[in-house]
Amino acid sequence: MNKNQDNFRVSVVIAHYNAGNYIRKALDSLARQTMPQTDFEVILVDDKSTKSLDVILAYQEKINNLKIIREEQNHGYPSIPRNHGIDQASGTFVMLMDQDDHLADNTLERFASFAGDDSDVIIGKYAQGKYYNGTQVPFKAGKNIKDASMLTDHILNSLAPHKMYRRAMLNNYGVRFYDSDYIPIEEDQVFNIKAYSVARKISVLADQDYYFWNQRADLGNLGKSPTYTYNAPWKYLNILSAVFTIIEASPVWDQHEQSLLKAMYIGRLFHSYGTLLAILKIQQNDEKREQLIVELREIIDKYLEENDIWHVCQQSQWLVIGIKAGMNYDALQNFKKSIDKNAESVQELE
Structure with a gap:
């Protein structure tokens, strides 16, 4: 079986742990996507939550291709759940989302269309908000860039994982998150440097807000475990x-x-x-x-x-x-x- 065979245009991968109602924004935004639901799948990888998944299960009637993978053990970090989601994906592209965030209604369609046949990483503009603490540097000019330069277009400023990646690139070059036993912090930085290092083209979409970073007021986002600190x-x-x-x-x-x-x-x-x-x-x-x-x-x-x-x-x-x-x-x-x-x-x- 060809590991890169495409059954969908996009596979959205979400690592999940005890999100409760916080995940509604993410799933509602996916249900509203302008991309036809037959063209994308949503793979939610649950890191052995201790709370019910009823909120998520209810969305199986709203999102055609919603798949839930349950980890056998809790990892405490999103790295391994994300890897398992990527492994199970069958879209031309993989879109990584956090459980607390949401997308503009046209994000999947716009990203996949702009990527075409040659862009391997697509970076979309973040919306600025109360709890958003990411960079706006790559998007300040409001200019879409098909083939962005690592040296002059501020790509190193954008190392969060909320991007779209060509799945064949991820598979062919073994681009995956390191196990948290080796890299328990800034795992997304290492993952993205690896993706950038093998991508044919990196594209930037800055003409509108595409990704809405909803860091919770209780700082309960997945990955913020007590050991998520440079204490060693x-x-x-x-x-x-x-x-x-x-x-x-x-x-x-x-x-x-x-x-x-x-x-x-x-x-x-x-x-x-x-x-x-x-x-x-x-x-x-x-x-x-x-x-x-x-x-x-x-x-x-x-x-x-x-x-x-x-x-x-x-x-x-x-x-x-x-x-x-x-x-x-x-x-x-x-x-x-x-x-x-x-x-x-x-x-x-x-």
Whole structure:
């Protein structure tokens, strides 16, 4: 049997856990899609919820091809449920949604149509809202881009999983989420870097709001488990090692692009979810802090050339320089204070 045989245009995959009524918005938006219901399937993978699935089961009368997969054990993260959903998909494209979010009525039709036969990843504009905390940078110009550049179109700013992917690409290159035992945080970043690294074309749709991110006020979204934090060095190190390995293995990016993307990514990582200094601060003790710094230094020395460092964004560049120069945690803190003091002096002179 051909693993890439298409029975639908789109397979929508949703990882689910105890969403209750919160999932109604997602399923209502899928029931309203302008794409004919015969053209798409919805695969909901339940991570062994402890609550009833009655809310979801009621939608089997509203959504023609609604399939429910129940995990035998709870994983605590969306990674494995999403993988199982992708494995069971039979659409030309796979659309990943979170259980709490919803789509514009024309999202599936518009994404699949814009992708055509050659786009492998389609990124749609997020609607800004009260609990939305994602980036708008790739969409600010309001311009649709058929073949977006990783270097100039701000694609690295969009690493959340709420996108449409060509299923043949996911299967042919083994693009799946890492097990949470290896990468329990930022799993979507590693998944998307892998997808970008093998995609023929990455497309951006910015002409309207397509994806509505409804982060719950109770912060109860799937994936936000108590261990979803950088409280151990290996969590941070595994992400960076995985991403750099993926970038260097890309059949699409040449060596120059790989160098720039590594610099761009480490700059992003060092300045997201709190700066690296904040991540160092929450480590269990001084030994763990120094372990993280030492192993980051090894990764930087292995993967970044001297000239690459100058392509790291300014907010993070000093951290890369300081770590490479052999600074420990206290020295990095003092380095930051001296940089801030110099910046203040320059402002006073201006």
